[in-house]
């Protein structure tokens with residue numbers, strides 16, 4: 001009788017234990033079934049392109065009907081006063097491009113490689129919300145990054161990040177470094193002078209404002225002229241060399257001004273549908289370079305016979 005009772009109790013115990021296990025297992029299976037959705041079907045792309053195609057899942061919102069639209073990552077790598085502000089407004093006029101501005105102009109974000117990676121991860125996961133973000137239907141997301149904003153300082157790790165995460169680089173430089181230098185001098189003068197009714201503007205939206213800013217003619221320091229030009233040239237060459245293993249395109253401000261079909265090349269590079277891109281920005285320093293500076297004759301003398309002589313002549317009419 002005792003043996004029989006023990007056997008019965010044991011049997012009941014094992015039985016209830018099994019039922020518990022079965023029920024938990026089915027529960028887990030059921031909730032899994034609800035969470036897993038059909039993965040997005042990869043578009044018809046070449047195998048080498050796979051690493052550049054992403055389906056981010058932002059933490060703060062849902063991509064809704066565009067959930068399965070592929071997203072590409074990019075970064076505009078440039079130098080100050082090279083037309084990158086203008087170029088970015090052109091890109092952002094596209095319905096499917098979100099370029100989030102000069103995010104690393106804020107020092108804490110570039111204090112070390114971990115803060116840089118953290119910031120990039122957030123941008124590329126579409127969780128960085130600025131006026132530029134198109135959110136759910138973004139097909140290309142990126143930022144504008146100056147070479148001197150931690151980019152060259154941490155270039156090895158950043159190249160590794162770009163190659164492993166599939167980030168494409170858009171280099172944007174200016175061919176005429178003398179024009180760029182004059183633009184820098186005028187812009188830094190305005191930081192103190194604040195010519196537009198007491199506010200400093202680096203970019204303007206009306207020809208009236210552009211005219212006021214262009215009235216100021218800087219004087220170029222002749223001692224620094226050639227060393228400065230050489231330094232910028234070397235910095236650009238070093239950047240191109242460091243990032244040559246990434247997928248990239250090299251653009252020059254002057255070429256885009258002369259031929260807007262360059263912008264089609266950029267859209268093809270980002271694999272977004274082709275659109276007519278527009279910017280409301282107005283160019284500040286128009287016309288001949290000799291009218292833009294105080295000491296043109298001295299500059300001309302200093303650059304004659306140097307590798308930079310062509311900067312004196314290369315002008316464009318708009």
Ligand SMILES: *[C@@H]1O[C@H](CO)[C@@H](O)[C@H](O)[C@H]1NC(C)=O
Nearest residue numbers: 108109110111112113114115
């Ligand atoms: C990186 O910088 C951030 C912010 O300045 C700091 O909190 C963090 O400890 C730093 N990390 C490393 C690994 O130095």
Ligand SMILES: *[C@@H]1O[C@H](CO)[C@@H](O)[C@H](O)[C@H]1NC(C)=O
Nearest residue numbers: 066069095096137138139273
């Ligand atoms: C571009 O955005 C529109 C709506 O804003 C969307 O319908 C379209 O699918 C997007 N295109 C791509 C390639 O993501």
Ligand SMILES: *[C@@H]1O[C@H](CO)[C@@H](O)[C@H](O)[C@H]1NC(C)=O
Nearest residue numbers: 195196197198208209210212
């Ligand atoms: C400065 O302010 C005056 C009056 O408020 C306005 O008419 C003028 O257009 C402004 N100028 C610029 C350059 O913004």
Ligand SMILES: *[C@@H]1O[C@H](CO)[C@@H](O)[C@H](O)[C@H]1NC(C)=O
Nearest residue numbers: 219220221222223224225227
């Ligand atoms: C040019 O720059 C050098 C070095 O910064 C400085 O010593 C010199 O005074 C400057 N010359 C003029 C005319 O401002």
Ligand SMILES: *[C@@H]1O[C@H](CO)[C@@H](O)[C@H](O)[C@H]1NC(C)=O
Nearest residue numbers: 258259260261262263264265
């Ligand atoms: C503009 O650039 C495109 C290629 O980007 C080229 O095919 C075309 O000939 C250029 N047009 C002019 C006027 O230079």
